């Protein structure tokens with residue numbers, strides 16, 4: 001999924017949720033950004049609960065949303081993210 005607000009899938013909640021789970025799963029296996037933005041601590045705390053036990057597919061939708069709303073420094077991760085920098089149509093998250 002790309003960050004193209006003109007694409008129909010960008011506005012489909014099910015597609016967005018699938019993309020969040022894909023990205024969170026990658027981040028859970030990396031955790032390099034944990035100190036950069038509160039959203040990462042929220043993400044990893046929720047993923048590490050006994051009910052989820054590392055399986056991002058088990059994250060309740062409310063937890064997915066909480067991670068997104070906890071972000072306070074969207075550009076901070078770009079200093080160390082070992083993937084591409086944000087460009088038109090691409091997320092800063094791994095893709």
Ligand code: SF4
Pocket residue numbers: 026027028030031032033034077080081082083092093094
């Ligand atoms: S954004 Fe990239 S570097 Fe940061 S935790 Fe996720 S996968 Fe790791």
